[in-house]
Amino acid sequence: MPTMQDVARHAGVALSTVSYAINGTRPISEETRQRIFAAMEELGYHPNALARGLASKRSRIIALLLPTAKRGLGLTELEFVIGASRTARDHNYHLVLWSTEIRDPDELRQFMQQGLVDGVVLMEIHEQDARVQLLKEINFPFTMIGRCADNSHINHVDINFGQTVQVVVEHLQALGHTHIAFLNHTQEEFMAGYGPAVRTQRHFLEAIAAHNLHGLTRFCESNPEAGYTAVNELLLEDPELTAIIVMNDQTVPGIMRAIQNRGWRIPDDFSLVAIVSSAQVAQMMTPTLTTAEAPAYELARLSTEMLIQQLDGQKKDFSEVLVPCELVVRQSSGACPKERAAR
Amino acid sequence: MPTMQDVARHAGVALSTVSYAINGTRPISEETRQRIFAAMEELGYHPNALARGLASKRSRIIALLLPTAKRGLGLTELEFVIGASRTARDHNYHLVLWSTEIRDPDELRQFMQQGLVDGVVLMEIHEQDARVQLLKEINFPFTMIGRCADNSHINHVDINFGQTVQVVVEHLQALGHTHIAFLNHTQEEFMAGYGPAVRTQRHFLEAIAAHNLHGLTRFCESNPEAGYTAVNELLLEDPELTAIIVMNDQTVPGIMRAIQNRGWRIPDDFSLVAIVSSAQVAQMMTPTLTTAEAPAYELARLSTEMLIQQLDGQKKDFSEVLVPCELVVRQSSGACPKERAAR
DNA sequence: CTGTTAGCGCTTTCAG
DNA sequence: CTGAAAGCGCTAACAG
Numbered sequence: 001m002p003t004m005q006d007v008a009r010h011a012g013v014a015l016s017t018v019s020y021a022i023n024g025t026r027p028i029s030e031e032t033r034q035r036i037f038a039a040m041e042e043l044g045y046h047p048n049a050l051a052r053g054l055a056s057k058r059s060r061i062i063a064l065l066l067p068t069a070k071r072g073l074g075l076t077e078l079e080f081v082i083g084a085s086r087t088a089r090d091h092n093y094h095l096v097l098w099s100t101e102i103r104d105p106d107e108l109r110q111f112m113q114q115g116l117v118d119g120v121v122l123m124e125i126h127e128q129d130a131r132v133q134l135l136k137e138i139n140f141p142f143t144m145i146g147r148c149a150d151n152s153h154i155n156h157v158d159i160n161f162g163q164t165v166q167v168v169v170e171h172l173q174a175l176g177h178t179h180i181a182f183l184n185h186t187q188e189e190f191m192a193g194y195g196p197a198v199r200t201q202r203h204f205l206e207a208i209a210a211h212n213l214h215g216l217t218r219f220c221e222s223n224p225e226a227g228y229t230a231v232n233e234l235l236l237e238d239p240e241l242t243a244i245i246v247m248n249d250q251t252v253p254g255i256m257r258a259i260q261n262r263g264w265r266i267p268d269d270f271s272l273v274a275i276v277s278s279a280q281v282a283q284m285m286t287p288t289l290t291t292a293e294a295p296a297y298e299l300a301r302l303s304t305e306m307l308i309q310q311l312d313g314q315k316k317d318f319s320e321v322l323v324p325c326e327l328v329v330r331q332s333s334g335a336c337p338k339e340r341a342a343r
Numbered sequence: 344m345p346t347m348q349d350v351a352r353h354a355g356v357a358l359s360t361v362s363y364a365i366n367g368t369r370p371i372s373e374e375t376r377q378r379i380f381a382a383m384e385e386l387g388y389h390p391n392a393l394a395r396g397l398a399s400k401r402s403r404i405i406a407l408l409l410p411t412a413k414r415g416l417g418l419t420e421l422e423f424v425i426g427a428s429r430t431a432r433d434h435n436y437h438l439v440l441w442s443t444e445i446r447d448p449d450e451l452r453q454f455m456q457q458g459l460v461d462g463v464v465l466m467e468i469h470e471q472d473a474r475v476q477l478l479k480e481i482n483f484p485f486t487m488i489g490r491c492a493d494n495s496h497i498n499h500v501d502i503n504f505g506q507t508v509q510v511v512v513e514h515l516q517a518l519g520h521t522h523i524a525f526l527n528h529t530q531e532e533f534m535a536g537y538g539p540a541v542r543t544q545r546h547f548l549e550a551i552a553a554h555n556l557h558g559l560t561r562f563c564e565s566n567p568e569a570g571y572t573a574v575n576e577l578l579l580e581d582p583e584l585t586a587i588i589v590m591n592d593q594t595v596p597g598i599m600r601a602i603q604n605r606g607w608r609i610p611d612d613f614s615l616v617a618i619v620s621s622a623q624v625a626q627m628m629t630p631t632l633t634t635a636e637a638p639a640y641e642l643a644r645l646s647t648e649m650l651i652q653q654l655d656g657q658k659k660d661f662s663e664v665l666v667p668c669e670l671v672v673r674q675s676s677g678a679c680p681k682e683r684a685a686r
Numbered sequence: 687c688t689g690t691t692a693g694c695g696c697t698t699t700c701a702g
Numbered sequence: 703c704t705g706a707a708a709g710c711g712c713t714a715a716c717a718g
Contacts, residue, residue: 003694003695013704020703020704047696048695051397053710054695061459073425074418078421082411085441099425280417281627356688358711393711398714399694399713
């Protein structure tokens, strides 16, 4: 591997001149610039990332913290990863992936102290998040996909849960539904202050109240069986229920089976809308699912760009960007049934 | 951030002694070792990854090359990413993710020349793969998830497609099926020499021949509609067809609809087995899918460990590890129907 | 068992 | 507009 010194000699200039030519840090006469780049080309020179990072104290590497949620990772997480990685590359940054078993601040500290990365993108944010606390304390650059209780002075993006759930409730109301249930993540996650679980439920109840509807909510584990049980219990609680809004893809098959087991058809007798879901999942189901699709790639791109701008010293202010899910009406939602077989 | 020099002063030893104590590169008396670690603790010292990398010429960073296949990324890819990242961490390596639009060797060269990573894990391997060519030429350490035409002197892992398809064919034969179709990836991918597409089709035809069955194959785009069409065309070609083995999850809903549209039931009138699939997808479908599940996490772990061993100088030989998919019988495969409605 | 020292390849003052 | 030189924080000879 040729070094900068080699290029300098080859071009008949000083080493520092080569550096300046590459970084554009100070004016270089067109002629020497030409010579330098010609030399670089000829020698097949490429700057060494580690040396550059060490000298400049900027590695041009950022990290995406990918915590393995107990409910398992899905396509949304994949899109986060891909979005972040692509965006980083578009801005001449590298992306390293830190997948941690738990949301452990000590481990995070370990990683950061190594001086490998210039900044971090956090996801799976909770209302009270120890990682956020830590990063603020030591003043380490970061952005979040998600929100915590106090977001002051933190660049972050998130799904606009309020708008998302509102649009979905209005979609169902327009179809004539008046008794609607919201199937949330687990109680455990809710209690732990997991943002989506907390916020969506609150906004659901607000929307229900605002539109004068009957609404009920329920927590649910992340598997078909739990979805099956949940439907039956919800119907026990409110026999007039005609629509469910669910936030967990994994439960959907169970929900459908529970409904069909009663001799009901979707969407003729019962409507189902999945939120924070994806087109790929929606099209896997029969009937295809009406969904509010998570803008995962977009959120990843935005959060990564925010971080990079922060690092590059543009962006003095802090911003919050909320993106709603997009409602895509497919076959699982339809007009509220006039009447329906008792069981 | 304290440096090694700070630690040395604080412990009253030479800088190099600290280095040796940390790396265990040479014997240190227990007493000074204690003092050094105490000093490190007290100062909150953490070695600087960039400096260490620059001096030692080993960054302890590896890259996973994640090409965005035209057929779209799925859960398998996510597992690759997570598996690689976890394994890297378990061995004190960092993982950077390079997601490239195309399998472009030039871009790859760019990345490597930066001297950021010590080695690379390649996926989406084709029979003739320019990236492999390049890496071999410049003697850059790498391993593959997949195989190409000439795998000599390359550590690699792959799905055992032969065994996988054989087990599935035998499963169907045991159920009495004699007319079986294999639904492959696209012709385009097959022609491009994409390993799974090429190998599985070959092994399918071998298994069919070995068991004296009637088999047919067909290419198929990666969406439900294409699956729908494919089924109808296959049945036109062989009206006695009673089972399909499919290698693409995305087509499954279409396949099911096509079968059900004929008034047939799965598995009573027709059997369906998805290979190189996942439990998560299998359970999304109704009826749940009989699948041969891709050992994605395992492959990622193995390939990453191979790379690290290679880098750490253990492992003088080169190895190939083939892992079969695990057949999980669920509800979509059953006994061959005695007779069946004509249409 | 420990210390001294020459780099690793680059950025960035400080001097022209 | 260009050069010379002092580091960045660490590893790994070399020398006891």
